[in-house]
Amino acid sequence: MSSEWPLWEVFIRGQHGLNHRHVGSLHAPDAEMAVNNARDVYTRRNEGVSIWVVRSSDITASTPSEKGPLFEPSNSKVYRHPTFFDVPEEVGHM
Amino acid sequence: MYAQMVKTDGARVRSLDEMDPVERAFQERIDAGQKIEPKEWMPEGYRKTLVRQISQHAHSEIVGQLPEGNWITRAPTLERKAILLAKVQDEAGHGLYLYCAAETLGVSRDEMYEQLHSGKAKYSSIFNYPTLSWADIGAVGWLVDGAAIMNQVPLQRCSYGPYARALVRICKEESFHQRQGFDILMNMVKGTPAQKALVQDALNRWWWPSLMMFGPSDDASVHSAQSMAWKIKQNSNDELRQKFVDQTVPQAEYLGLTVPDPDLKWNEEKGGYDFGEPDWSEFFAVIAGNGPCNAERLDARKKAWNDGEWFRDGLVAHAEKARSRRQASRIAAE
Numbered sequence: 096m097s098s099e100w101p102l103w104e105v106f107i108r109g110q111h112g113l114n115h116r117h118v119g120s121l122h123a124p125d126a127e128m129a130v131n132n133a134r135d136v137y138t139r140r141n142e143g144v145s146i147w148v149v150r151s152s153d154i155t156a157s158t159p160s161e162k163g164p165l166f167e168p169s170n171s172k173v174y175r176h177p178t179f180f181d182v183p184e185e186v187g188h189m
Numbered sequence: 190m191y192a193q194m195v196k197t198d199g200a201r202v203r204s205l206d207e208m209d210p211v212e213r214a215f216q217e218r219i220d221a222g223q224k225i226e227p228k229e230w231m232p233e234g235y236r237k238t239l240v241r242q243i244s245q246h247a248h249s250e251i252v253g254q255l256p257e258g259n260w261i262t263r264a265p266t267l268e269r270k271a272i273l274l275a276k277v278q279d280e281a282g283h284g285l286y287l288y289c290a291a292e293t294l295g296v297s298r299d300e301m302y303e304q305l306h307s308g309k310a311k312y313s314s315i316f317n318y319p320t321l322s323w324a325d326i327g328a329v330g331w332l333v334d335g336a337a338i339m340n341q342v343p344l345q346r347c348s349y350g351p352y353a354r355a356l357v358r359i360c361k362e363e364s365f366h367q368r369q370g371f372d373i374l375m376n377m378v379k380g381t382p383a384q385k386a387l388v389q390d391a392l393n394r395w396w397w398p399s400l401m402m403f404g405p406s407d408d409a410s411v412h413s414a415q416s417m418a419w420k421i422k423q424n425s426n427d428e429l430r431q432k433f434v435d436q437t438v439p440q441a442e443y444l445g446l447t448v449p450d451p452d453l454k455w456n457e458e459k460g461g462y463d464f465g466e467p468d469w470s471e472f473f474a475v476i477a478g479n480g481p482c483n484a485e486r487l488d489a490r491k492k493a494w495n496d497g498e499w500f501r502d503g504l505v506a507h508a509e510k511a512r513s514r515r516q517a518s519r520i521a522a523e
C-alpha cells in the first residue's frame with residue numbers, strides 16, 4: 096500500500112480583478128501536480144484565470160472556540176463604521 | 190438516494206432540555222440555520238453520521254462512472270462521445286469534492302477507499318444495474334441524474350458547511366447531465382421503431398430502480414428524524430419520490446413512452462400522481478451486494494485502483510526526488 100498523497104487547499108481567481116478564493120482541496124504528490132489536478136477538478140467550466148495551491152498542513156488557522164476573545168476588540172469599536180456619525184441633512188452628501 | 194439509509198447511532202431524537210449545555214448550544218445554532226464548520230465542536234453522532242453520508246455519496250459518484258463509462262467507446266457520434274466523456278468526468282469531480290468534504294471530519298481518503306474496496310461502505314443501489322443499450326445512457330441521465338438532483342438541491346442548505354458547499358458546485362453541474370440524457374432520448378424516439386423500442390425498454394428497466402434510489406419510506410425512521418433535526422436531511426424519502434414522479438411522468442409522456450406502472454394515475458385531489466410500490470425485496474438484495482452488477486462494479490473499481498498503484502508510486506518518487514534535489518541545491522548555495 097503506497098502512502099497517501101498530501102492534501103492541498105485550492106484557491107482560484109475567478110476573473111481578472113478579483114481575489115483568489117478558496118474553492119476546496121485535493122490530493123496530489125507535489126505542487127505542480129496539485130495545480131494540474133486543480134485545473135481538472137475545479138475549473139472545468141472556465142471558473143478561473145489563476146490557481147494557487149498550498150499544502151493544507153502549512154495553513155495556520157484561528158481556533159473556533161476562541162472566536163469570542165479573538166474578535167472582541169473590533170466589536171467594541173463601533174465608531175469605525177461611518178454610520179456611527181450623524182451628518183445633518185443640510186451638510187449634504189458626505 | 191446517493192446515500193441510502195444512513196444510520197445515526199442514537200435510539201431517538203432528544204429534546205433541547207435533555208441535552209448538556211454544549212450540545213444544546215450546537216443544536217440551537219443548527220435550528221437558527223447556522224453552518225457548522227470543520228474544527229468546531231460537534232456531537233460525535235453528528236460527525237459519524239456525516240462521514241457515513243458524505244463518503245457514501247462520494248462512493249456513488251465514483252462507482253456511478255462505471256455504467257456510463259461502458260458506453261464512452263460505443264457512443265454513436267463523436268459529439269455524443271465528447272459529451273458523455275465530459276459528463277463522466279464531472280462525476281469524478283463530484284466524487285472528489287465530496288471526499289474532501291468528508292476528510293474535514295477527520296477520516297482519511299485511504300480509509301474511505303479501503304471501506305469502498307472491502308465492501309464495508311455502501312454506494313447507491315442504482316449503479317448495480319447494467320447499461321445494455323445506448324438508450325440506457327439517455328435513461329441514466331434523465332432518470333438517475335434527475336433523481337439525484339431532487340435529492341441534492343435541498344441538501345445544498347444542509348448544516349455542515351463543507352458538504353453544503355460541495356453540493357452547490359455539484360448542483361451547478363447536474364442540470365447538464367440530465368439534459369444530455371433527455372436529449373439522447375428525444376433523438377431516439379424520433380428515429381426508427383426499433384430505436385423507439387430501445388428507449389421504451391430502457392425506461393422499463395430503469396423506472397423502478399430509479400424510484401428505489403430514494404430509499405424505503407422513512408416516516409417512522411429514528412435515523413431520518415435525527416438527520417432532519419441535524420439538518421443533514423431535508424425531506425422524507427416519500428416526499429422526494431412523489432416530487433420525482435410528478436416531474437418525470439409528463440416528460441415520459443412527451444417522449445411518447447409508457448411508464449411501466451399499472452397503478453400510475455393522476456390524483457386531482459392531492460395534485461400529484463398515485464403510483465405503485467417498488468419491489469423492496471429487490472432493493473434490499475441489491476444493497477446487500479446481490480444486484481446484477483455489484484461484483485462487476487467493485488471488481489472494476491478495485492482493478493482501477495490496483496492497476497494505478499505503480500503510477501501513483503511513480504509520481505510520489507518523482508516528487509520526492511525533486512524535493513531532495515531542491516534541498517541539495519539550496520544547501521550548496523548557502
Ligand SMILES: [Fe+2]
Pocket residue numbers: 250279280283359
Ligand atoms: Fe454527480
Ligand SMILES: [Fe+2]
Pocket residue numbers: 250253280333334337
Ligand atoms: Fe450522478
Ligand SMILES: [Fe+2]
Pocket residue numbers: 280334337363366
Ligand atoms: Fe450527474
